[in-house]
Amino acid sequence: MKRFHVHAHVDDLTASIAFYSRMFGAEPTRVESDYAKWMIEDPRINFAISTRGSTPGIDHLGIQTDSAEELAELKARAESADLALHDVGETTCCYARSDKHWLTDPQGIAWEHYHTLDSIPVFSEKAAAAEPASACCPPQAARPVSPTRGKPIAIAVKSGGSCC
Template sequence: MKRLHVSFGVEDLEKSIAFYSTLFGEEPSVTRPGYAKWMLDDPRVNFVVESLSGEKGFSHAGIQVDEQEELAPIFDRLKQAEAPYLPEGVTTCCYHKSEKSWTADPDGVRWEAFFTMHQMEEFGTGPEVKVEEKPLSACC
């Protein structure tokens, strides 16, 4: 099964947590310094706000899979999309160890496809590739 992932950079993390907790009717499932995540089932979304990247507003979208085997067909479609493709592999990013790849749509909107193995204590970093002056990897 798949879950939509949406990430926003925010100025004031505490205010954003209060706003989105009210909007979603529940508290974040994960909070760390500069980071909060809601794993919602209705709608089925992994929604993140973070203040560590310096970006404000919409950061990137993604497709999160529940089983690692689900990644290969998605990665194949990313490669066929005639767009930038960054196979990041296994990495630590946003307090999670994940296997992921990145792309960008024709307007530069960044997308990732990923499987999360487990949570980490560190925020992590990932490679960065510029697409029209925006990093392809939105991590960190």
């Protein structure tokens, strides 16, 4: 079974952990000095926050698979639909070793498809040779530049009444 993934950058990790813990009704499953993650079952989501980004807000979305077969299915679907895919293969990021690839939607939103292989004690194990793009983050060339990218969008919230 697959799990929806959201990774957001935050300015204040402590305040954000407190907020999301109350919102989800659960404490994070992993907390590091620059990172926290909740593995929620209802709804089935892997929600992560970190202080590693330059601008607060959504960094990327993704789908985490439970098996290599599910990841291969997502990759085959993307390739058969002729979607531009950046295949990273096995890499380390976000305190985990994973097999992954990236897609970027028409708005420039990065989508990560990955299968977690193991937990690691550091955010990322850097290769000895310099990498052209971080395997942890989508390649910047795949992200179209947008004047509104990374800027919060104001959404009016009404009390009472119905919505959606």
